[in-house]
Amino acid sequence: MSDSAQGAGQTSTKPMPRPPGAATPRRPRPPRERGTDLEPGRSPAQLKRRTFSWVGLASVGAALGACGVRFFFPRTIFEPPTTFSVGYPSEYGFGVDSKWQSKYRIWVCRDAEKLYVISAICTHLGCTPDWVSAANKFKCPCHGSGYDAAGVNFEGPAPRPMDRCKVWLAPDGQLMVDKLVVFRVDDWDQPGAFLSA
Ligand code: FES
Secondary structure: OOHHHHHHHOOOOOOOOOOOOOOOOOOOOOHHHOOHHHOOOOOHHHHHHHHHHHHHHHHHHHHHHHHHHHHOOOOOOOOOOOEEEOOOHHHOOOEEEOOOHHHHOEEEEEOOOEEEEEEOOOOOOOOOOEEEHHHOEEEOOOOOOEEOOOOOEEEOOOOOOOOEEEEEEOOOOOEEEEEEEEEOHHHOOOOOOOEEO
16 A cells, blocks of 8 residues: 555654754653653742742731721720719718719819819810829829819919819719810809709
């Protein structure tokens, strides 16, 4: 049978001629033999760089994930209420009671004629003074302003007396305070600025 007769019946397996200088293809190998020799070897510095890059990427991903989670928990400041009860008048004796200073930033005070509530905010720059019972005065820790038991300034840079909060009796007889309604010294005799003792 001639060559032309064979070609008509089956595909020729003769390889195509290669251009000069072309790389010789590798012989196909089974999967278990492939791999390591196909990639060039890496130096320790390259491996270190690659590790560093992955760690960086993972950190960025973690930070973005944390931001996403934080989005669902907005930052909220839980302030105490501005209107609240401070118990019954009978709980307060003569003088200054500082038990609500840290919770509500007020002092409940009683003198011979009235019961009133002082807003514990220094009129200089807004710090919280402390009641110093031994000296019978309020003393501001920031710049040294001093106030007497009525909240009237007498030393330091405070420009005026401390304000008083609105106070009234609830139907059940408890003392109610509204910190958002305050009375400056000129209004201390107004209704709401005190209760008769
Ligand atoms: S803030 Fe109180 S003395 Fe300055």
